[in-house]
Amino acid sequence: MVHLRIVAPGEIADKALELLCAAPAVTNVVRLPGVAHKPEGDLILCDVAREDASVVIGDLKDLQIPAVGSIAVEQIDSSISDVAKAAERAAHGLPSDAVVWEEVEARTSEQTELSFSFTVFMVAAMQIAAVGIILDQPILIVGAMVVGPEFGPLAAICVALVRRQGHLARRSLVALAVGFPVATAVTLLTTLALVAVGAFPEDYGTHEFTNFISNPDFLSFFVAVVAGSAGVLSLTSAKSGALVGVLVSVTTIPAASNVGVASAYGEWDAASGAAQQLAINLAGIVMAGVITLAIQNHDFVNRRRRHLENRAREGR
Incomplete structure (x- = not known):
């Protein structure tokens, strides 16, 4: 799994939240409104199956989040969660073969x-x-x-x-x-x-x-x-x-x-x-x-x- 930390203004954060919640390979979605100060905006946290990480990040880039906020990518070494396992099963392929292009x-x-x-x-x-x-x-x-x-x-x-x-x-x-x-x-x-x-x-x-x-x-x-x-x-x-x-x-x-x-x-x-x-x-x-x-x-x-x-x- 890959952990994403997203900072975006409220309106864009709404679209990002909708996008993330609709993606089967995304789980543990959390939104903290107004907690970011530089840049100002909402903080969204989520975990993504490694196989679909670059696909999801591509969707977030399409919302122009890097221009007005940020997307941080972190590797999750261990995740104890049946929900996370379900998200990984929803993604096509194997985690060991997946490429997170932003990471590379x-x-x-x-x-x-x-x-x-x-x-x-x-x-x-x-x-x-x-x-x-x-x-x-x-x-x-x-x-x-x-x-x-x-x-x-x-x-x-x-x-x-x-x-x-x-x-x-x-x-x-x-x-x-x-x-x-x-x-x-x-x-x-x-x-x-x-x-x-x-x-x-x-x-x-x-x-x-x-x-x-x-x-x-x-x-x-x-x-x-x-x-x-x-x-x-x-x-x-x-x-x-x-x-x-x-x-x-x-x-x-x-x-x-x-x-x-x-x-x-x-x-x-x-x-x-x-x-x-x-x-x-x-x-x-x-x-x-x-x-x-x-x-x-x-x-x-x-x-x-x-x-x-x-x-x-x-x-x-």
Whole structure:
């Protein structure tokens, strides 16, 4: 279930209350007249089956509530109520497959800012990956994958393309377009410094366990596609445990780091291979993410259309 907190002026609140009470997937509807002061209006509380949450929120948006009030969405972890169970049964589909698009857009939007912390995480992740490459230690590569924050903007690009949100796409592209080059450049400089002080060997050497980073193949693309799809599903279904698995499956951070490391050693073939690995992973993730979201969005559009048709037949 999803909890909605709605603030709206009296006349619009009347329409919202009527709409919510008529929706089978909505329950626990409460109206507190005149309790809101900024903005002024009535407060309406209700619980909605997750499957129909975006449909109901769409109806509320049609009343122009965001322009004169607000709609807050909260996840309900547990609801002990037969009435709530009846509301969930009234909604088509399964809660685990339902997508609350407003929730997804808010979550991805938070992860697209080119902030100081985003840049630091990118740099830190690539430093860890650089040490892992030089020491040929896969465990450090895995650690770098987990630390890297790049999946947030990648997921946001997928959402932006499917939901046609140009501002979100631009912010995400800026974060990636700045974050990757800056972190790669820092990695190059760090590698040169560590070689100079003797912490890194003078020769690039061979890397038996991490050689895959600079040698992309079809399986690189295959893993990126599968991981991209799984990553988007983990975001839309709020399954963060699956997202961790996605982060350690893609080779974006290690590949970008190896571009810097190999360049510092003058190993241009390895640097080129790592750059190709990075491009393949980015393309695979975005492609799979867009396809997955497009399928989910198609289901939502059909659900919304049927809902509006039913309302029209009922004269609401």
